[in-house]
Amino acid sequence: MANSPQSTQWLQGIKLTAATFSLAMAAFMMVLDTTIANVAVPTIAGNVGVSVDQGTWVITAFGAANAISMPLTGFLSHRFGEVRLFLFAVIGFTLTSFLCGTATSMESLVIYRILQGAVSGSIAPLSQSLLLRCYSKEKRGTALALWTLTIIVAPIVGPILGGYLTDNYHWSWIFFINVPIGIFVLISCSMLLKGKETTRSRPSIDYIGIGLLVFAAGSLQMLLDLGKQHDWFQSTFIIGLGLVALVSWGVMIIWEYYHDNPVVNVRLFKNRNFSLAVLIMGLGYGIYFGSSVLLPLWLQGVMGYTATWAGLATSPSGILAVVSAPMMAYLTRKVDLRLILTYAFVNFAIVGFWRANFSLDNSFFIIFLPQLVVGAATMPFLVPLQRMIIDGLPSSQIATAVALSSFFRTLSGSFSSSVVTTAWDDRMTFHYARIAENFTVYNQYSMGYLRDVHGNISLMSKIIMRQAYMLSTVDLFWATGVICLCLVPIIWLTKPINIEIE
Structure with missing residues (x-):
């Protein structure tokens, strides 16, 4: 076991304000990206030469990958440390956002969106967890109130900003806009969270649990995203996704409950x-x-x-x-x-x-x-x-x-x-x-x-x-x-x- 001692010294003054703003911006950037692309799908589909139905894979690819990676946050943060994992997720999200903006075909854009969703699943939960570590226990209400603003405001701003950027500039800017925010968050959090790394451990990797999670979360998210398009359970494809989701979730819950080092602590x-x-x-x-x-x-x-x-x-x-x-x-x-x-x-x-x-x-x-x-x-x-x-x-x-x-x-x-x-x-x-x-x-x-x-x-x-x-x-x-x-x-x-x- 390799340990990184966690600091119990709460941040104060300008450092606390800066850390709060930086972590809130990370969550804002992440939640914003779940909605900003919605209004741009018709434009993206037209530009890359596919139908609008095919264009919805821009949303589905990100959502499915994000749904799979988010529950892994606890396991990965124990293995690598919360600060290290958070910074890695921010780097990955920023880089893949840039790649999404440079995509010239639907195939490449979907691949980049899968990568973006996979590397960024930890950003929102870890931004909250790290924010709580910056505040004393009696001030957690304040920390939670400030963090919660991000998941309220971002979904409101997303469609408006996405429509404006798409109509007045180019759809690629709905992804490029993440790059300066990501760089700011990376630099500021690297400095402000020094000494805040959590204790790390090296538990055995639950490969079966990871595999079950991929099938369970991925199939369920795809079912929800594509159900209406395929007329729900009138489609054998949707029925198949539903059966995969049902069986995978049932087996995963039982497996993870009895596993010594579960990837998802049910x-x-x-x-x-x-x-x-x-x-x-x-x-x-x-x-x-x-x-x-x-x-x-x-x-x-x-x-x-x-x-x-x-x-x-x-x-x-x-x-x-x-x-x-x-x-x-x-x-x-x-x-x-x-x-x-x-x-x-x-x-x-x-x-x-x-x-x-x-x-x-x-x-x-x-x-x-x-x-x-x-x-x-x-x-x-x-x-x-x-x-x-x-x-x-x-x-x-x-x-x-x-x-x-x-x-x-x-x-x-x-x-x-x-x-x-x-x-x-x-x-x-x-x-x-x-x-x-x-x-x-x-x-x-x-x-x-x-x-x-x-x-x-x-x-x-x-x-x-x-x-x-x-x-x-x-x-x-x-x-x-x-x-x-x-x-x-x-x-x-x-x-x-x-x-x-x-």
Whole structure:
């Protein structure tokens, strides 16, 4: 066993501020990259001469590789040290971002995106773990609040920035933009984290566990990314991915539970608060992310907003999140975390029911306002859960716990996105059929509408479809409100944790 002693001296003053900013930028860069490419897929596909469906492999390749590498963070950090692994991940992410920007074919871009996802899975969880090591235990609430801002703001900025760079410059800049950020993070963290390396060990490598993880995480992420494109379980390809995922996950959980040196420490789920916090975060983040996917779809596809105006309408959720960060740092040290979480989910439920009253006549302000309100619950949702996940764990297990929770949060976002887009279309089909069945010669109202469009059946069909999508949107927002209320009792199954008073 080779040890690197870990410093127990907390950073202070300008060093603490600089380390916080640098680590937050690392997480921001990583989370940003999961969303910034989404809006550029049609442009990339056109430039490299492939279909849009083939272009989605730019997203799928990164997501699958990232999903595989993220749970390995705990194992790799024990073997190489958290600081060393983090710096390696930043170097790899920066280099592969540059390579992605220079790609001239879809084949090379997909290969570079696989490499980018594989080397960067540790960045987000280790940026949080290392940030916590810079703060004293009683100030962890502050550290978590600051770090959480990155996973709130980055998904909001990503599509807007990606659209701007693609429209005004070239799609390659959505990757090149990572290079200066990565260089800054590498240099600053190399200097600021000296003496913060964790204890290293050389456990035997669980090759079977790694192989099972590749099949389990990779097949599940591909299923979620490609399911809608292949009509879900009507496709033998998707059925095959589902069977591989189901069997691989089952075997991997059993194997890793009994292995002496597991690559994924599933025994953490024996901790009640950890298990419930991961469950609540997964379901809650799925609702939050799903709503973030649904709003732009509705605004651009139904309400006729441009990408820029849709971004402006959805961006206010980040305003109160940023403003409330200092308050959350204080409240998590003074108030029962379960009360804070209850407030967050009640807020989410109210906003869900509020949005369920949207109509085709809504003004920009009517759409803008609930987005502003939901921002007041975002930090109260994420910060207490991050706190619960690491509560009572030894410092050597924090990176593993954060990596697992980050993995399931990311997976939940992918699952939610797939469910929302599929359900939106399915409910539209249902409502379209219900509206269209009333258009008979015996219904004077429907005949009146048809006369208003001078018998133009195609135009009437578009009007019905627009209304059907509106009703579908209302259904989904109503469902988010109900689910959020159902999650409140689960919050109170967690054990109260000690509140440290500064």
